[in-house]
Amino acid sequence: MISKKQFEEIKEKVLGYLAQANIAVTKEEIDLIEVADFGLNDIYNNGLQLLEYVNTSRVCAKELVMLPGQTCPEHRHPPFGDYRGKEETFRCRYGKVHLFVEGEATTHPQAQPPEKGKKYFTVQHEIILHPGDQYTIPVDTLHWFKAGENGAVITEFSTTSYDDYDIFTNPEIKRIPVVE
Amino acid sequence: MISKKQFEEIKEKVLGYLAQANIAVTKEEIDLIEVADFGLNDIYNNGLQLLEYVNTSRVCAKELVMLPGQTCPEHRHPPFGDYRGKEETFRCRYGKVHLFVEGEATTHPQAQPPEKGKKYFTVQHEIILHPGDQYTIPVDTLHWFKAGENGAVITEFSTTSYDDYDIFTNPEIKRIPVVE
Numbered sequence: 001m002i003s004k005k006q007f008e009e010i011k012e013k014v015l016g017y018l019a020q021a022n023i024a025v026t027k028e029e030i031d032l033i034e035v036a037d038f039g040l041n042d043i044y045n046n047g048l049q050l051l052e053y054v055n056t057s058r059v060c061a062k063e064l065v066m067l068p069g070q071t072c073p074e075h076r077h078p079p080f081g082d083y084r085g086k087e088e089t090f091r092c093r094y095g096k097v098h099l100f101v102e103g104e105a106t107t108h109p110q111a112q113p114p115e116k117g118k119k120y121f122t123v124q125h126e127i128i129l130h131p132g133d134q135y136t137i138p139v140d141t142l143h144w145f146k147a148g149e150n151g152a153v154i155t156e157f158s159t160t161s162y163d164d165y166d167i168f169t170n171p172e173i174k175r176i177p178v179v180e
Numbered sequence: 181m182i183s184k185k186q187f188e189e190i191k192e193k194v195l196g197y198l199a200q201a202n203i204a205v206t207k208e209e210i211d212l213i214e215v216a217d218f219g220l221n222d223i224y225n226n227g228l229q230l231l232e233y234v235n236t237s238r239v240c241a242k243e244l245v246m247l248p249g250q251t252c253p254e255h256r257h258p259p260f261g262d263y264r265g266k267e268e269t270f271r272c273r274y275g276k277v278h279l280f281v282e283g284e285a286t287t288h289p290q291a292q293p294p295e296k297g298k299k300y301f302t303v304q305h306e307i308i309l310h311p312g313d314q315y316t317i318p319v320d321t322l323h324w325f326k327a328g329e330n331g332a333v334i335t336e337f338s339t340t341s342y343d344d345y346d347i348f349t350n351p352e353i354k355r356i357p358v359v360e
């Protein structure tokens with residue numbers, strides 16, 4: 001749960017990061033900014049802000065904005081029905097991103113998961129993205145990501161988003177945010 | 181046909197526009213920048229520069245960079261085989277874009293097609309995109325677009341690109357560029 005006050009506070013910060021990254025958004029889009037705390041009440045550590053540009057039956061694009069050291073919890077995008085599952089490419093626009101995916105554990109990772117829900121961060125292969133770097137996450141592959149100390153802005157290019165179908169490793173997570 | 185010298189000259193300009201839009205690209209990506217003159221030998225009027233970020237079997241994303249007043253000639257993306265055709269969303273990041281699509285002709289359009297091949301610009305419904313504005317072009321819909329006087333940078337979010345299958349209204353056009 002996020003309070004209305006906290007939501008507005010974080011939205012202001014998001015607009016600051018977008019401005020710093022020189023990413024223009026319309027007035028209408030400001031109202032669409034989503035603050036996701038994943039139901040963990042730990043937004044500055046476990047959280048993510050999103051602005052969905054487009055999400056048709058075929059293509060989705062978003063701007064992801066992260067506060068310093070903020071982490072998006074581990075999850076995967078499984079296939080379901082006729083849908084092959086979401087394939088996503090992260091392109092770092094600003095700041096630094098520590099992306100962790102399935103694969104050989106990095107011996108000395110530069111980033112650590114947050115304390116809350118720590119045991120639910122299981123994949124340990126670290127990929128570091130600076131502005132201009134990108135990485136494509138295949139369907140149904142576990143991943144989590146953390147912003148560096150100056151925050152991060154990431155453009156996500158993907159197939160259609162069906163957030164309800166995302167599977168988080170932490171069973172306490174609720175993807176759809178509650179603002180009170 | 182574009183000479184090697186002209187290609188390098190335009191690439192320098194492209195890097196300037198990307199810097200102005202604060203869009204970071206890697207060294208490797210600089211080598212991937214495409215300068216398309218569509219075989220018309222009129223690059224400053226009929227032309228487009230592209231940097232393809234990703235083009236999987238499902239999703240494509242590109243940065244389109246346009247010089248002042250430069251126009252991408254009219255075309256459409258038809259379905260073929262099992263492919264439903266390319267759906268593209270243009271999001272203006274920098275400058276101004278005059279996008280023309282099928283629909284009611286705009287009475288006093290703010291932009292005109294270039295002289296060369298003028299008769300092959302047939303759709304006249306004008307949409308103006310400033311930074312933060314975007315527009316989704318449905319499959320198989322004719323469109324052309326022209327940059328404003330300060331050039332333009334556009335992020336394109338789309339389904340897979342198969343440039344060979346694009347259909348240009350001007351029969352003289354060759355989509356795949358020749359650099360000599």
Ligand SMILES: [Zn+2]
Nearest residue numbers: 075077088143
């Ligand atoms: Zn994901």
Ligand SMILES: [Zn+2]
Nearest residue numbers: 255257268323
């Ligand atoms: Zn097109």
